[in-house]
Amino acid sequence: MNPYFDCFRTFFRIGLFTIGGGYAMIPLIEADVVERKHWVKKEEFLDLVAIAQSAPGVFAVNLSIFIGQRLLGTRGSVVCALGTILPSFLIILVIALFFSQFQHIAWVQSVFKGIRPAVVALIAVPVFKMARTARITRTTIWIPICCALLIALFGLSPIYVILAAGAGGYFYGRFIEPTDE
Amino acid sequence: MTLFSLLVQLFITFFKIGMFGFGGGYAMLSMIQADVVTRYGWLTSGQFTDIVAISQMTPGPIGINSATYVGYTSMVTAGYGHAWGVVGSFTATLAVVLPSFLLMWLLSKFLLRHKNHPIVEQVFTGLRPAVVGLLMAAAFMLLTRENFATPSQPWQFYISCFLFGVAFVGSYCYRINPIALIVACGAAGWLLF
Structure with missing residues (x-):
């Protein structure tokens, strides 16, 4: 083939x-x-x-x-x-x-009115699952919360959050917590 | 908005999403939402939630599904008809995967060899908690009137909150399949609203 x-x-x-x-x-x-x-x-x-x-x-x-x-x-x-x-x-x-x-049919709208809250819940669930795999602890929990607030409340683009977090991780590792190498 | 500038905006928006969308489908949702719902108003938050629901019930990655759907819907909503809708969905889908091809060269040459390089590890140490934040933002931003109604419509509001709770507990504690939860809540909506 x-x-x-x-x-x-x-x-x-x-x-x-x-x-x-x-x-x-x-x-x-x-x-x-x-x-x-x-x-x-x-x-x-x-x-x-x-x-x-x-x-x-x-x-x-x-x-x-x-x-x-x-x-x-x-x-x-x-x-x-x-x-x-x-x-x-x-x-x-x-x-x-x-x-x-x-989507304008009445019963379709009713079905989606029921589905929408469930979808929001299904998006909320992986937050907790990912928090575990990303090893979020009591000392680091402020990072995701600040990122979420900046995006959701202040309308900051998630792209800047990603860039800042990558840079932050680099500077933290480089200057604050030096690795053995 | 002219046809051409809408297509260019679709392309740029989804190219950026493909370029900076770290952390998988759900984390990309907050980027899609920030541009598509908040910035350009191509979709309402209710329509956006519907896309997520449809993406979860149909095959394929959520990033592709939402690009295809948003591309089509934004063109049709702007009044350009079905054929241009298809062009829009093609544009958005192409744009979201293009960065992956470009990055492949870099990654297969750089990241593969330097996967355990301290700088790469440091950057990802910073990215991981931020991606959790992105996901959290996506969930926050969907807590809208369109998705839950308001307490002034108590019947719909409290049932919506109840369905949210059922879906959350069902998925988080009992690992019930998301499709089953969506179908069940859809049936509840059909009966109750």
């Missing part, structure tokens, strides 16, 4: 069957790319996951770009990214086309 088509098909399937996005995709990608296709080794896959997570942008797309690059170079990375993106692009496009016609 054409290797480009094989890559595209694999990532298209991954994009099509992972509901919930992002991290829900990891096990599926691993099953296909590591166990079934043997495209990358297990340890290498974990490295790629770590890099894709720390890089900005859409995690699953980053991961597919890295794997495509590893397999078939630049063209491979484009093909793999397309495969990951295309299913959600097409599905959302169809929904967007029709949702504008549905």
Whole structure:
């Protein structure tokens, strides 16, 4: 089989069957790319996951770009990214086309009135989960709270918060808490 | 706004989101919201919440889903019709993934080799708590009248708060699947509102 088509098909399937996005995709990608296709080794896959997570942008797309690059170079990375993106692009496009016609119907509005508070809760839950993985303690809890207040109350762009936090981490590590090296 | 400047703004906005969107889909939400809802008013906070709901029930990453949806909706809301809506969704989706390609070169050459370099570690030490803050901001900013009603409409307000509590506890304590929670709360909304 054409290797480009094989890559595209694999990532298209991954994009099509992972509901919930992002991290829900990891096990599926691993099953296909590591166990079934043997495209990358297990340890290498974990490295790629770590890099894709720390890089900005859409995690699953980053991961597919890295794997495509590893397999078939630049063209491979484009093909793999397309495969990951295309299913959600097409599905959302169809929904967007029709949702504008549905959304004024009374019962659809009632359904979404019930859904909206639940969605806000589903966004609030990962705050607590991420606080745990980011090892937020009583001495560092002011950082996320200040960031959130600056964005939500004072309308500061999240981009400045990201830049300031990265710089802050660098200066803290460099001048206040020197590492052993 | 002219057609061309709207497309350029869509591109720039989502390019920035792809470029600075550290910490995955949910953290990107606060960036999307800051520009799309607060700054440009392309969507209301209610519409934005609906997109998140739809993103969670459909396949694919939330960043792609919301770029596609916002691109389409902003063009149609501005009065340009369905065909331009498709162009808008293509523009926004392309813009959000483009930085990933550009960064790939840097990352595969730099970060892969210097992953354990102290400077990289220091920067990420600062980023991690900030990303939690971004997520917190996204949740704060969605506590709006459109999503919860106001106490002057007690029936809808208290039921909304109750559904919020149910979804939070269900997801956090019992790890109930988000799709199941969304479907259940949608059914409750259909029956109660």
